[in-house]
Amino acid sequence: MPQIDVPLTRGRFGETARPDAWWIQPLAVFLGFSAFIVYSTWAAFQNNNYSFGPLLSPFYSPLFYGDPRFAWFGSGPPSWFPSFLPFSSAFLILWMPGGFRFTCYYYRGAYYKAFWQDPPNCTVGEPRKKYLGERSFPLIIQNIHRYFLYLAIVIIGFLARDVWEATKFENGFGVSVGTLVLAVNVVLLSCYVFGCHSFRHLVGGVKDVLSGSPVRKKLYDCVGCLNSRHMRFAWFSLFAVGFSDLYVRLCAMHIWTDYRLF
Numbered sequence: 089m090p091q092i093d094v095p096l097t098r099g100r101f102g103e104t105a106r107p108d109a110w111w112i113q114p115l116a117v118f119l120g121f122s123a124f125i126v127y128s129t130w131a132a133f134q135n136n137n138y139s140f141g142p143l144l145s146p147f148y149s150p151l152f153y154g155d156p157r158f159a160w161f162g163s164g165p166p167s168w169f170p171s172f173l174p175f176s177s178a179f180l181i182l183w184m185p186g187g188f189r190f191t192c193y194y195y196r197g198a199y200y201k202a203f204w205q206d207p208p209n210c211t212v213g214e215p216r217k218k219y220l221g222e223r224s225f226p227l228i229i230q231n232i233h234r235y236f237l238y239l240a241i242v243i244i245g246f247l248a249r250d251v252w253e254a255t256k257f258e259n260g261f262g263v264s265v266g267t268l269v270l271a272v273n274v275v276l277l278s279c280y281v282f283g284c285h286s287f288r289h290l291v292g293g294v295k296d297v298l299s300g301s302p303v304r305k306k307l308y309d310c311v312g313c314l315n316s317r318h319m320r321f322a323w324f325s326l327f328a329v330g331f332s333d334l335y336v337r338l339c340a341m342h343i344w345t346d347y348r349l350f
Contacts, residue, residue, distance in 0.1 A: 124330055193318075
């Protein structure tokens with residue numbers, strides 16, 4: 089088996105003995121994550137073109153204030169919201185799925201490398217001289233990931249309801265391309281959320297022996313199967329939720345046509 093000598097001294101920032109293009113992965117993560125953050129922030133500030141027919145953008149679901157067809161509490165903004173701040177119903181809910189992704193075990197490793205360069209990649213010199221870990225501020229906040237999991241599951245429920253609502257056209261039941269877009273988004277988000285490391289622990293990690301609980305063992309194996317593809321579902325679902333908003337937005341702006349399939 090070939091061996092690689094790893095130096096015991098800390099190298100300078102960017103210094104490495106790796107001959108491969110180690111910078112491609114963190115650069116791709118940086119560009120992909122940055123593009124999503126910029127788009128989602130812009131879309132949230134718009135507070136417009138987030139619905140079309142029976143379709144509702146996942147960035148605005150559940151819709152508390154806004155389009156009367158979907159809003160729970162009124163067309164808004166609510167009386168308690170500060171008048172000097174720009175209002176968008178997306179601000180009221182995006183912190184939940186956003187917090188889940190930001191504290192996700194996979195995304196931590198990804199953006200630590202891509203944004204904080206801590207380190208830029210394995211065996212590559214980093215700009216810091218010491219590592220404080222996730223037991224001190226601000227990274228200790230990452231430990232609330234398990235609580236964001238519960239909120240993410242609730243959001244999945246609302247998005248699944250939106251898919252059902254997206255079949256209710258003015259002339260009755262139907263399915264359009266937009267219905268399928270929202271449905272695929274829910275499937276990919278579910279694979280991502282229910283493949284989460286915290287959910288895996290919740291299902292079976294608290295037991296020393298699973299063989300005595302066949303149902304829990306089967307569920308644990310299913311979650312483990314999703315967990316083995318966690319990185320893949322993390323990126324697929326990120327693209328799906330962004331594309332879902334873009335699809336609804338362009339249909340609302342009459343740039344795209346939401347073709348009815350039946």
